[in-house]
Amino acid sequence: MRLFEFLLPRRPTSATVAKERLQLVLAHERASRTGPDFLPALQRDLLAIVRKYVQADEDAIEVRLDRTGNASVLEINVELPIGAAARAAV
Amino acid sequence: MATVIVVTSGKGGVGKTTTSAAMATGLALRGHKTVVIDFDVGLRNLDLVMGCERRVVFDFINVINGDAKLNQALIRDKRIEKLYVFPTSQTRDKDALRREGVDRVMGELRNEFDYIICDSPAGIEHGALSALYHADQAIIVTNPEVSSVRDSDRIIGILAAKSRRAERKEDPVGVHLLLTRYSPARVQRGEMLSIEDVKEILSVPLLGIIPESESVLRASNTGMPVILDPASPAGRAYEDAVARFLGEQRELRFARPERRGFIRTLFGRA
Numbered sequence: 001m002r003l004f005e006f007l008l009p010r011r012p013t014s015a016t017v018a019k020e021r022l023q024l025v026l027a028h029e030r031a032s033r034t035g036p037d038f039l040p041a042l043q044r045d046l047l048a049i050v051r052k053y054v055q056a057d058e059d060a061i062e063v064r065l066d067r068t069g070n071a072s073v074l075e076i077n078v079e080l081p082i083g084a085a086a087r088a089a090v
Numbered sequence: 091m092a093t094v095i096v097v098t099s100g101k102g103g104v105g106k107t108t109t110s111a112a113m114a115t116g117l118a119l120r121g122h123k124t125v126v127i128d129f130d131v132g133l134r135n136l137d138l139v140m141g142c143e144r145r146v147v148f149d150f151i152n153v154i155n156g157d158a159k160l161n162q163a164l165i166r167d168k169r170i171e172k173l174y175v176f177p178t179s180q181t182r183d184k185d186a187l188r189r190e191g192v193d194r195v196m197g198e199l200r201n202e203f204d205y206i207i208c209d210s211p212a213g214i215e216h217g218a219l220s221a222l223y224h225a226d227q228a229i230i231v232t233n234p235e236v237s238s239v240r241d242s243d244r245i246i247g248i249l250a251a252k253s254r255r256a257e258r259k260e261d262p263v264g265v266h267l268l269l270t271r272y273s274p275a276r277v278q279r280g281e282m283l284s285i286e287d288v289k290e291i292l293s294v295p296l297l298g299i300i301p302e303s304e305s306v307l308r309a310s311n312t313g314m315p316v317i318l319d320p321a322s323p324a325g326r327a328y329e330d331a332v333a334r335f336l337g338e339q340r341e342l343r344f345a346r347p348e349r350r351g352f353i354r355t356l357f358g359r360a
Contacts, residue, residue, distance in 0.1 A: 014280065
């Protein structure tokens with residue numbers, strides 16, 4: 001009976017799941033298709049520069065390239081240990 | 091000057107050869123001199139789908155190597171005037187598609203035909219790249235299914251990067267989506283990606299949908315392009331796709347589940 005189906009919480013159909021999975025994976029693949037090659041090298045160089053001034057771990061830097069429409073956003077995150085910035089300021 | 095159309099998909103088994111045969115036949119039926127080329131070297135099949143397998147003497151690779159002239163290798167269709175099939179080799183492999191050879195043959199064909207349809211092999215290797223290189227237009231054959239959609243996205247990216255038009259920084263290859271093996275009933279039940287879903291994911295204009303149809307197998311069994319079967323829903327859908335390709339407006343048929351009468355349910359066939 002489908003009469004009272006509307007009372008039940010709607011489960012996403014398999015097609016909806018497929019669409020969401022595809023959108024996620026393709027967003028990732030399209031971004032990496034356009035210029036993933038220089039990112040590791042950029043990350044290495046940036047880390048070397050940062051370390052010239054402050055103590056930072058190997059994995060303290062994160063470089064990401066996000067595409068939004070016709071522009072790209074280069075996002076660089078550097079995690080510094082407590083006190084490192086203060087020392088650098090001296 | 092001819093328009094070169096590549097029929098490609100990345101994924102195998104989605105209907106590239108069926109589509110190449112149908113589109114070529116449809117364009118020729120409308121009076122355009124058309125040749126359909128099999129780029130799947132080593133796995134020749136277009137000849138079977140077109141029903142000319144017993145008439146193959148020379149092939150694409152013979153012409154590339156200069157062992158035969160173009161006119162010796164082109165097979166003139168016995169049903170449709172202005173339709174020609176260019177078969178490939180069954181014994182060689184894809185490396186035989188030497189770049190300069192393919193360039194020369196495509197140049198010769200461009201002078202003689204209105205439309206050149208390149209039936210691409212699956213994959214993104216040399217054979218597929220050779221098939222799409224010369225394209226002016228591309229028909230991306232996609233099944234409403236995750237792996238096919240993902241591979242289509244990949245091949246669309248390759249068209250934008252590695253085609254001759256991309257290399258020469260000319261206008262990009264015109265990309266058209268053809269959704270095949272579509273089952274409106276399953277879409278309605280939420281079991282299959284819909285037309286809107288696939289269009290949204292790939293952001294490519296839709297050339298047509300081809301409904302899942304038993305008539306496609308019946309057509310290839312007998313070597314007749316499905317577009318020539320007047321009773322076939324898939325054939326009618328290909329006819330619409332050809333019309334749209336030529337710039338006509340056509341309503342989208344076969345997008346909704348068919349309401350079948352009681353008698354047709356009992357005795358009908360798809």
